[in-house]
Amino acid sequence: MSGKHAIQLSQAEIREQRLNLLYKILPILSVLLLIGLWLYASRGYNPKVGSGFPTPAAVWDRTVRLFTAPVKKRSLIMHALVSLRRIGIALAFDWTFGIVFGIIIGWYAKPRAFFSPMFDAFRAVPPLAWIPLITLWFGIGEFPKILIVIFGSLASIVVNVKAGLSTVDRMYLDVGTVFNASPMQTLIKIAIPSSLDAIFAGVRTSTSAAWMVVLAAEMLGADAGVGFLISRGMDSIDMPLVLTGMIAIGIVGAILAILTQLVERLICPWTRKSK
Amino acid sequence: MSDPTTVMTNEERVVYMQQKRKQTQIRDTMLAIAGVLSFLLIWEAVVMSGWVDSKKLCSVLEVFRLFIVKFTDINPDGAVLLVNVWSSLLIALSGFGLAIVIGIPLGWLMGWYRGFDAFMRPIFEIIRPIPPVSWIPLSIVWMGIGLKAKSFIVFFAAFVPCLINSYTGIRQTKEVLKNVGKTFGASNFTIFWKVGIPSSLTMAFAGIKVAIGNAWATLVAAEMLAASSGLGYMILMGRSYGRVDLVILGIVVIGALGVLISLLITRAETYLMRWKKV
Amino acid sequence: MDKKKQVILSLRNISHSFIVKNEVKAAVSDVSLDVYDNEFLVVLGPGHSGKTVLMNVIAGIEKLVEGKIYLRGEEIHGSNRSIGMVFQSLNLMPWRTVMQNVEFGLELAGLDKKQRRLIAQKHIDLVRLSGFESAYPHELSGGMKQRVGIARAYANNPEILIMDEPFGALDAQTRYAMEEEVLRIWKEEKRTVIFVTNNIEEAVYLADRIVLLSNCPARVKHIYDLSSLGRPRNMMDPEFLRIRTEISQNTDLAL
Numbered sequence: 001m002s003g004k005h006a007i008q009l010s011q012a013e014i015r016e017q018r019l020n021l022l023y024k025i026l027p028i029l030s031v032l033l034l035i036g037l038w039l040y041a042s043r044g045y046n047p048k049v050g051s052g053f054p055t056p057a058a059v060w061d062r063t064v065r066l067f068t069a070p071v072k073k074r075s076l077i078m079h080a081l082v083s084l085r086r087i088g089i090a091l092a093f094d095w096t097f098g099i100v101f102g103i104i105i106g107w108y109a110k111p112r113a114f115f116s117p118m119f120d121a122f123r124a125v126p127p128l129a130w131i132p133l134i135t136l137w138f139g140i141g142e143f144p145k146i147l148i149v150i151f152g153s154l155a156s157i158v159v160n161v162k163a164g165l166s167t168v169d170r171m172y173l174d175v176g177t178v179f180n181a182s183p184m185q186t187l188i189k190i191a192i193p194s195s196l197d198a199i200f201a202g203v204r205t206s207t208s209a210a211w212m213v214v215l216a217a218e219m220l221g222a223d224a225g226v227g228f229l230i231s232r233g234m235d236s237i238d239m240p241l242v243l244t245g246m247i248a249i250g251i252v253g254a255i256l257a258i259l260t261q262l263v264e265r266l267i268c269p270w271t272r273k274s275k
Numbered sequence: 276m277s278d279p280t281t282v283m284t285n286e287e288r289v290v291y292m293q294q295k296r297k298q299t300q301i302r303d304t305m306l307a308i309a310g311v312l313s314f315l316l317i318w319e320a321v322v323m324s325g326w327v328d329s330k331k332l333c334s335v336l337e338v339f340r341l342f343i344v345k346f347t348d349i350n351p352d353g354a355v356l357l358v359n360v361w362s363s364l365l366i367a368l369s370g371f372g373l374a375i376v377i378g379i380p381l382g383w384l385m386g387w388y389r390g391f392d393a394f395m396r397p398i399f400e401i402i403r404p405i406p407p408v409s410w411i412p413l414s415i416v417w418m419g420i421g422l423k424a425k426s427f428i429v430f431f432a433a434f435v436p437c438l439i440n441s442y443t444g445i446r447q448t449k450e451v452l453k454n455v456g457k458t459f460g461a462s463n464f465t466i467f468w469k470v471g472i473p474s475s476l477t478m479a480f481a482g483i484k485v486a487i488g489n490a491w492a493t494l495v496a497a498e499m500l501a502a503s504s505g506l507g508y509m510i511l512m513g514r515s516y517g518r519v520d521l522v523i524l525g526i527v528v529i530g531a532l533g534v535l536i537s538l539l540i541t542r543a544e545t546y547l548m549r550w551k552k553v
Numbered sequence: 554m555d556k557k558k559q560v561i562l563s564l565r566n567i568s569h570s571f572i573v574k575n576e577v578k579a580a581v582s583d584v585s586l587d588v589y590d591n592e593f594l595v596v597l598g599p600g601h602s603g604k605t606v607l608m609n610v611i612a613g614i615e616k617l618v619e620g621k622i623y624l625r626g627e628e629i630h631g632s633n634r635s636i637g638m639v640f641q642s643l644n645l646m647p648w649r650t651v652m653q654n655v656e657f658g659l660e661l662a663g664l665d666k667k668q669r670r671l672i673a674q675k676h677i678d679l680v681r682l683s684g685f686e687s688a689y690p691h692e693l694s695g696g697m698k699q700r701v702g703i704a705r706a707y708a709n710n711p712e713i714l715i716m717d718e719p720f721g722a723l724d725a726q727t728r729y730a731m732e733e734e735v736l737r738i739w740k741e742e743k744r745t746v747i748f749v750t751n752n753i754e755e756a757v758y759l760a761d762r763i764v765l766l767s768n769c770p771a772r773v774k775h776i777y778d779l780s781s782l783g784r785p786r787n788m789m790d791p792e793f794l795r796i797r798t799e800i801s802q803n804t805d806l807a808l
Contacts, residue, residue: 019389026393034398053417109299113306118314124537125530126492128408128499129507132514133522137331171644174614178638179658179709189660193648212406216496219408227409231500234412242412250404257404270647270689285570285577288618292572 054240059247062240074224076244080252083218083225086142087210090149094206098154099199102161106195107187112166119158127152127213131220140221145214152213157202164198165191200264207260211253226252333520338527341520353512354504360528363494363505366422370429371490378434378486379479382441386475387467399438407432407493411500420501425494432493433486440482444475480544484537491533506532561745562588562611562713567620569606570770579770580606584620586764586773588713588747593739596749597756598766599805604749605641607771608717611747612638624713634662637711639702641718645690651677651701652686658709676704679738696727703738713745720755732758736785753804757797758786768805775803 009017035056042055054062066076074082105112105119130151138144168191176186218227226249233241315335321327322334345356354362385392385399410431414424448471456466498507506529513521569581580603588594598604609615611622613632622629624636637658645654655673664672677683680700690698699719706714716735720728732755739746750756756763763777777800782792 023389023393026390027397030394031397034401109303110306113303114310116310117307118310121530124534125526126488126495126533128492128496129510129526129529131499132510133519133526136514136517136519136522169644171640171642172646174609175640175644175646175657176661177614177632178612178636179661180632180634181661185661189657190646193646196648208406212408215406216408219411219496220499230409230412234415237416239413239416242416246405246409246413249406249409250401253406254404268648270691288570289572289575289577293575 054243058240059243062238063244063247066241066244076229076248079224079226079229080248083214083227084252086146086225087149087153087207087214090146090153090214091207091210093150094154094157094210095203098157098202098206099161102158102199102202103165103187103192105158106162106165107191112162119155123155123159127209128216128220131217135221145217145222148217149210149213153206153210156205156209157199160198160202160205161195164195164202168194196268197264200260200268204257204260204264207256208253211256215249330517331519333523337520338523341524342528345521345524354509356528359504359506359509360532363498363507363529364532366425366505367429367487367490367494370426370494371433371487373426374430374433374437374486374490375483378437379441379482382438382479382482383445383467383472383475385438386442386445387471402431403435407435407489408496411497415501420503425497425502428497429490429494433490436482436485436489437479438482440485441475441479444478444482445471447478448474476548480540480548484540487536487540488533491529491536495529558592559590560587561590561625562747563623563626564588564611565621565623567607567610567617567622569603569610569615569618581610582770582772584766584771584773588745589762591743591745592761593736593746593748593759595756595760595763596747596766597753597763597800597804598749598751598771599768600751601769602751602766602805603769603771604751604766605717607766608638608715608747608749612636612715634709635712637706637709637714639699639706639714639716639719641721645698645701645705647690650687650689651682651693654690654701655704655708657705662709673704673708676708679707679741680704680734694727695723696731699723699731700734703735707738707742707744711744713747716746716748718749718751720750728755735759753797753801754788757782757793757800758788763800765800765803774805 038053038056042053042058045053045055045058063076105115127148131148134144134148134151138147172190172194173186176190181189214225215227215230218225219231222228226245230242230245230249233239233243233245318332318335322329322332342356347355349355381395385395407428410428411424414427418424418427452470452474453466456470461469494505495507495510498505499511502508506525510522510525510529513519513525564584564586567581567584568579570577570579572578584607596604596607606615610617613630613636617630624633646657649657652670652673655676656669659669659672674686677686680703682697682700682704685693685697690701693701702719703716706716719735720731723731735746735748736759748759757779760777760779762779765774765777766772767774777796779796782790782796786793788794
């Protein structure tokens with residue numbers, strides 16, 4: 001607008017403005033760099049022979065083809081749903097059993113002393129190491145897969161719930177004492193609510209753990225699911241398929257993480273830094 | 276209700292409290308032993324009752340026996356126990372070491388310097404949601420079966436937690452402490468070096484512990500998918516040859532090694548952070 | 554108003570100590586005290602003198618080591634519905650709204666929802682927080698949070714209310730306002746109040762009687778009777794200042 005005085009910026013402010021601009025440009029630069037790298041790495045790609053690293057176009061092509069020419073009679077989305085269904089069932093069990101078990105061993109000292117050593121021992125074993133044993137016992141159906149996911153994600157929720165319940169703030173317990181709360185009332189009305197944020201941390205961790213384990217389990221023997229897609233790509237040297245699968249995995253994983261955060265914010269509106 | 280403490284002298288009270296503490300410790304240790312024993316007994320009972328097919332579960336003692344035997348017996352997977360252990364450890368430690376050396380400083384830089392953060396962010400956010408295991412097929416197609424591919428996968432598994440934790444740790448540096456540095460006329464880099472980094476060490480170590488857990492787990496997966504030696508491979512072979520005792524032995528050894536490494540890291544942490552109130 | 558004073562709470566030879574690293578640290582040393590019905594008693598002592606420990610013992614948070622406590626002539630052990638407490642640092646439960654926090658004691662006692670709401674609302678109005686029933690503690694200021702704490706303690710209908718340095722964390726302005734509030738609430742809902750503070754001015758402003766404690770381990774140094782000062786108190790009154798000076802000269806320093 002004409003007629004207004006131009007505002008004089010100090011040297012420091014000008015510099016800051018320039019820096020802010022730089023900070024906005026840099027992310028774009030790095031993405032461009034990545035794309036450039038990709039294009040460079042895929043310059044020797046030969047779709048007929050399948051050698052070299054696939055071009056972005058090839059990957060997009062393959063993704064689209066997945067919808068029209070499904071692998072094992074399923075489109076990409078259906079494979080993703082298969083994987084999600086598996087972790088859904090596993091997590092349902094995890095959360096019901098895990099939260100109850102975690103509360104018991106977090107709150108009561110004697111069960112904690114009794115169960116902790118064996119539980120920690122089982123926890124120390126990487127989830128995938130269980131796969132041969134479980135397939136030996138139960139074959140390669142749906143149930144063993146879900147069992148593997150449970151083995152891989154149960155520990156996360158139990159550990160978090162246990163931590164939450166064994167470190168209830170002394171202050172809240174004192175309030176309970178003064179108001180004459182019974183031991184059960186103390187557990188239900190004080191200890192558990194104050195541990196809700198730990199419980200949700202467990203929910204988040206177990207979800208991401210479950211996602212990782214289901215993929216590995218699918219890679220080692222399945223005919224549906226996103227993990228299967230990737231191993232199929234590996235077996236048939238179909239690199240674009242592998243990359244498509246990885247991208248799909250990344251997207252679903254990110255969505256899961258965002259969802260769990262949203263749910264937490266809904267159920268615990270009081271979680272703030274100001275304590 | 277008479278409380279035993281109300282009629283004691285102070286010295287008697289101290290002794291009483293000490294005794295109570297010891298009693299609780301003993302009780303807890305007994306319970307722990309009971310827990311482990313119950314598990315082992317149930318295991319043995321199931322095996323001996325014949326309720327489960329002998330191909331599916333073997334006795335505890337057999338696992339133990341195999342443990343001893345495996346030191347010299349190369350069947351059926353083709354290597355002695357220690358060779359497998361060493362093979363796994365080597366890859367785990369190299370990939371893991373690389374992840375620490377790159378990931379933690381990178382996290383520090385990203386957490387401190389905005390320009391760095393702005394540039395690395397997109398790359399990181401793309402890599403982050405992809406679980407380490409899903410890198411396996413890609414690396415196999417790319418680099419074939421072998422040490423390079425496996426180290427690469429392990430590196431990725433350990434890299435992300437290291438970076439996230441050192442990043443968060445240095446971002447949480449108390450404003451007050453930074454200001455102290457400024458009032459002494461220290462440059463940004465000096466404050467970064469002498470204030471930011473030391474105060475982020477707790478979180479960095481937490482990240483390292485998570486990273487080793489991830490690395491170890493991912494390594495087992497990689498060995499199962501594409502290897503000719505290592506503990507994961509050993510378990511797989513046990514499965515193929517129907518040797519339950521080998522499978523269980525493998526599981527136990529993997530778990531035990533994981534715990535050992537974790538303990539060592541905690542030791543290192545306690546030593547490096549002696550100033551911290553326990 | 555000059556009715557015969559009844560003793561509601563009686564402390565006899567209370568001693569308390571802690572075991573820290575196999576050493577005994579005395580916190581309270583042989584305290585004997587009578588508290589009268591419906592009085593505003595202030596317990597005054599320097600910082601870390603053991604006042605909070607003494608209060609915790611009375612409220613039942615700490616188990617008594619030595620001595621006896623009598624409530625209306627009967628010996629009591631542990632926590633008691635007749636003794637309520639307003640805590641020093643905020644222990645409002647962050648996951649409960651103001652209304653739910655105030656209801657807490659009533660919920661534990663098993664009252665049904667309608668009754669609870671009624672009583673809790675009355676007390677929220679009493680501390681002048683009407684309208685904030687659905688707010689969460691993190692949305693409130695320090696003074697407001699303490700008012701919730703007071704409402705919560707009052708709602709449980711105790712005969713004796715202990716207030717353990719409730720205004721310690723507040724700034725000076727809020728503190729003066731809260732002192733007025735406490736007296737107003739006390740006038741409206743008469744209870745026996747045991748108010749703990751390390752601030753001499755606050756003590757003289759609020760108290761019917763002041764129990765002056767020594768440095769750690771806490772002993773009763775002196776009991777001041779302030780019935781000669783009328784209410785409301787005037788901090789510039791010469792009598793007020795005289796008593797205040799006398800007390801401050803008698804106080805141990807916490808350094």
